[in-house]
Amino acid sequence: MVSSPPTRVANQSRPLLGIGLKVLSVGVFLAMASLLKAAKGIPPGEMVFFRSLFALVPIVAFLAWRRELYTGTRTSRPGGHLLRGGIGVFGQGLGFYALTQLPLAEVTAIQYTLPLLTVVAGALFLGENVRAYRWSAVILGMVGVAIIIWPRLTVFGGGEVIDGTHPGWGAISALTGCVFAAIAYVQVRRLVATERSSTIVLYYSLMCALLALLTFPFGWVLPDPATFLMLVFAGIFGGIGQVTLTESFRQADMSVVAPFEYVSLIFALIVGYVIFGDVPTLPMLLGSAILIGAGVFVIYREHQLGLARARDAATP
Numbered sequence: 001m002v003s004s005p006p007t008r009v010a011n012q013s014r015p016l017l018g019i020g021l022k023v024l025s026v027g028v029f030l031a032m033a034s035l036l037k038a039a040k041g042i043p044p045g046e047m048v049f050f051r052s053l054f055a056l057v058p059i060v061a062f063l064a065w066r067r068e069l070y071t072g073t074r075t076s077r078p079g080g081h082l083l084r085g086g087i088g089v090f091g092q093g094l095g096f097y098a099l100t101q102l103p104l105a106e107v108t109a110i111q112y113t114l115p116l117l118t119v120v121a122g123a124l125f126l127g128e129n130v131r132a133y134r135w136s137a138v139i140l141g142m143v144g145v146a147i148i149i150w151p152r153l154t155v156f157g158g159g160e161v162i163d164g165t166h167p168g169w170g171a172i173s174a175l176t177g178c179v180f181a182a183i184a185y186v187q188v189r190r191l192v193a194t195e196r197s198s199t200i201v202l203y204y205s206l207m208c209a210l211l212a213l214l215t216f217p218f219g220w221v222l223p224d225p226a227t228f229l230m231l232v233f234a235g236i237f238g239g240i241g242q243v244t245l246t247e248s249f250r251q252a253d254m255s256v257v258a259p260f261e262y263v264s265l266i267f268a269l270i271v272g273y274v275i276f277g278d279v280p281t282l283p284m285l286l287g288s289a290i291l292i293g294a295g296v297f298v299i300y301r302e303h304q305l306g307l308a309r310a311r312d313a314a315t316p
Contacts, residue, residue: 018252019260025244026264032237033107034271035230037099042223042231044093044100045215051092052208054235055242059205062243063198072198077191081200084187085207087180092208093215094177101170102152103278105268109148109288110174112262115295116141117182125186133301137294144290145175147283201242255303262292 036047063069075081098107116138122128149171191200223231248257265288272278 015252015256018248018250018257021244021248021251022257022260023263025241025248026261027267028237028241028244030104030108030264030267030271032234032241033099033104033268034275035234035237036096037104037276039223039227039230039234041221042227043215043219043221044097045089045212045218046220047096047231047234048089048092048215049209049212050231051096051235051238052205052212054232055205055239056202056209057236058239058243059201063202066198068196068198071196072202075199075203076194078203080187080191080195081203081207082211084184084191084200085204085211087184087187088204088208089211091177091180091184093212094173094180098170098174098177101165102167102174103280103284104272104276105265105278105280106148106284107170107174108264108268109284109291110145110171111178112265112288112291112295113141113145113175114178114181115258115298116291117178118185119298121182121186122189125183126189134298137297137301141291141294144287144294146287147290148287149175151281151283197246201246205239205242253303255299258299259296262295265292 032051036042036051039047060069063072095107095111098110102110119130119134119138123130152167152171188200269280272280
């Protein structure tokens with residue numbers, strides 16, 4: 001699932017620990033998504049509120065354990081955190097709506113467009129120099145996502161109802177949610193210039209929870225006890241996922257850790273089939289393979305560019 005991006009890399013000496021934490025974060029985020037999908041009848045804005053509010057529990061506990069809680073609350077840019085939270089609310093809400101309309105693995109696959117859209121957002125909003133290699137990967141990835149969502153977007157696909165769901169609108173929402181997430185990543189890039197990692201992680205969940213409250217007049221429902229517990233644990237798992245994701249990039253280089261994001265598709269296929277009875281389609285599998293290939297290439301290219309920048313910096 002779409003998550004808060006890591007904000008810095010501190011220690012690159014424990015690759016196996018970094019990989020283990022990354023895979024753990026993937027599993028925890030998938031558990032979060034599964035609980036939200038199982039919480040029937042809950043509006044997306046209400047899901048965002050529970051996910052963000054109860055994510056604060058493990059985040060605050062982790063920051064207190066690292067003795068970063070006090071420094072984490074200090075910020076010189078509350079407006080920047082508010083902006084990121086506003087973008088995040090839209091991105092999460094669209095992603096959570098997609099979960100209610102599409103198979104779990106299909107939403108997971110569509111969200112693989114995020115690294116590619118982040119390249120585009122960096123070029124548009126930050127003026128980053130993106131050359132032909134990465135643009136080629138972006139175009140290839142867009143072909144992959146088109147293969148996945150095209151069966152959902154027939155002439156009348158947007159309004160088609162299948163077993164009480166609207167898969168056409170679900171596919172559009174999943175992709176649009178990734179666009180918002182990519183823009184949120186740009187805002188993180190701006191915040192890291194002055195803000196600590198702990199501050200960014202803490203204020204993201206806090207701002208999302210507060211802003212999600214604004215959706216209350218649009219039809220929140222009172223969940224039954226079982227659904228309430230699902231929402232609470234979805235939030236807690238989301239917070240644990242953020243902590244383990246951040247720590248994975250603290251322990252190992254991004255190019256080592258990031259490709260393990262793609263094991264989420266294997267987990268999602270298993271969980272979707274066993275729990276929700278979802279059977280993967282050929283277009284979804286083919287499009288996912290293309291997306292994964294494009295994403296891995298972008299990660300590899302970023303690693304190569306990082307090495308080049310390091311060499312340039314070390315040259316007198």
